[in-house]
Amino acid sequence: MTNEILLFNTNCLEVLKDLESDSVDLILTDPPYNLGNFMRDRQTNLKKMRDNFFGDAGWDDLEFDEWKKQIDDFFKEANRVLKKRGSLIMFMSIIKVESIISIASKHKFYYKTTGIWHKTNPMPRNMNLHFINSTEAWLYFINEARTGTFNNNGKAFHDFIETSGSTKSEKQYIAHPTQKPEKLFEHFVSLLTNPNDTVLDPFMGSGTSGVVTKKMGRKFIGCEINPQYFEGAKNRINQSATQLNFLDLNISEGK
Template sequence: MTTVRLFNNDCVESMKELPSDSIDFIITDPPYNLGNFMKNRATNLVKMRENFFGAAGWDNLDSDSWEYSMHQFFMESSRLAKKGSSMIVFMAVIKVETIIKIAEKYDFYYKTTGTWHKKNPMPRNMNLHFVNSTESWIYFTYKTRTGTFNNEGMVLHDFIETSLTTSKEKRFGKHPTQKPEELLSHFIKILSNKDDTVLDPFMGSGTSGVVSKRLSRNFIGIELDKTYFDIASMRIAEEENVSIET
């Protein structure tokens, strides 16, 4: 039986409680630092989307404070990561360069930036400009230039295409930036092995935990917001043979 540990707390504070050199793979979707930026733009997102992330309050740091929080995140990640482990960070394209510069200060080796294409994006402002249908992801390895890569002899592109999160995956509640299980499964299969330990410091509604359990990985998830933490706990508890420690 693989194990699950869940923390309802600030991610850096909870990461400090974990042992050094204990994590095989980190996959996470931190705040993009776009809350204030989006609220100041002339969009109708709030009207079209009830739980628009820009109005949620957790993405409203000024740029300096956000960068400081990312430094803290990568510093703790470097302590926890095993040599040769990997990391995937989802990020807005306009913040990718900043994240790479911060990560490299803490011995994370930059591998590539890829694109997730949403096949059925919300057609907001479709008569005014191009519909936003992509997000970026950044791939790092820790203190080495190679890591686990289970491609099974196949050529894997840096372009991944899936539908948005299904209503079934949101049955316990909605998260404004919830990633689909298919997307996270793609990375967890390729960049980790069975019985490895996967860490998601910005767990949200727990998709990374659901997929990790399904793929026989140990999982550690951290989420500050109690509402989303409870959703994650319920989703992960549905998986078979799960032992959850909170």
Template sequence: MTYQIYNGDCIKEMKKIRDNTVDLVVTDPPYNLGNFMKNRDTNLAKMRDNFFGAAGWDNLEFEDWERSMDAFLEQTARIMKKGGSIIIFMAVIKVETIIRLAEKHGFYYKTTGIWHKLNPMPRNMNLHFVNSTESWLYFTYKTRTGTFNNEGKMLHDFIETAVTPVSERKYGKHPTQKPEQLISHFVYTLSNKGACVLDPFMGSGTTGVVCKRLDRNFIGIELDTSYYEIAKKRMEETGDEA
């Protein structure tokens, strides 16, 4: 298993990847909710010191965010093997935009699924329903089916796990870090050993850690230097845990 991680803009770094070389993309790009959340009546910022809405990287105007997602999907199509797959985590109110852009670049829309957090933050629990879900979209490239290691089991598009445990944040915190259990589900099901998996919005490196454990090759890209360093440390020490 090999891994390569880069600290830089994902579009610039993706342009260095050869055509038709990636089997699977699993990624969690900005949801374009920063300004939206700031204008809502929420106490989230008070409850968590690394609230994503205050991070700065999720504050693009919609048109700018849409252009960035279009460029990301254009590069993904170029480097994706025919029959490859992509999982994109996304806010439900942006799902239609991602589907439209992905289909424009040759991706076949399979489904929109839900990740249900078993222990969500109970913010505003006495005012309205607690937000305990996030959406994910599943596409294949240039075909209507791809690798699907379900082992004869029926796999639902509804996945339940706890949020990221403290043990997976020991190298540092990322405001939207996904748990390894969740990412493992997609990497195992949608790729085989030795496959090349890309996460162009790598964050703190969860996809890379999972790939290393499951014997997949990994390419990760992260713009923020502090998160890149967390990912680098996690990747270096994965497999060395007591």
């Protein structure tokens, strides 16, 4: 990849099929957890407390078999485009971790660990009914190997990361219901890649991965199928980028 940043407004599977084999050093992504139907069936006041409720977004409510098929297709292509010994970090709901590990292993990804991100300022929904939901899981894989890049410089890093949520300045271009803070992604990019490496985010959302990747001197490929999120992410990344090569692929037009 000769360009520093490539952004695609289309289904990531279409993009992955066109990427060169062994061309990516790290896949860092936060795909839909497919919890929309599950959350709507529960007694929760989340919708009242969050205007942009992910359960009503329409992209998080597939039937399980359909979701599983899409994840399987993703890992198949991820194995091809990710370099051998390349890393993959995927955020996911705890209740889906076993399914993800099983699918990833099928496509030659070596499972390293499941870690936890603790949000220090979580939404206090249902605080008088049960425990506040303040954590999310992330899974760490190596492609066709057991070890890869790990720039710890002799320091011990636990599989527990603690940060606040995204700041107001990080949300000024787009309001995404599951947006991750830049500090969180900086943690993974610094540990798992080197300068000029290529980072891929197939589910870019608000563009946090692109902003962080550019800031840290890496190349970036991002995909986002939702036009509104994509425009916000593009504008946000463009503010931090010195060079932007924008490719708009419209699946409906066969491009």
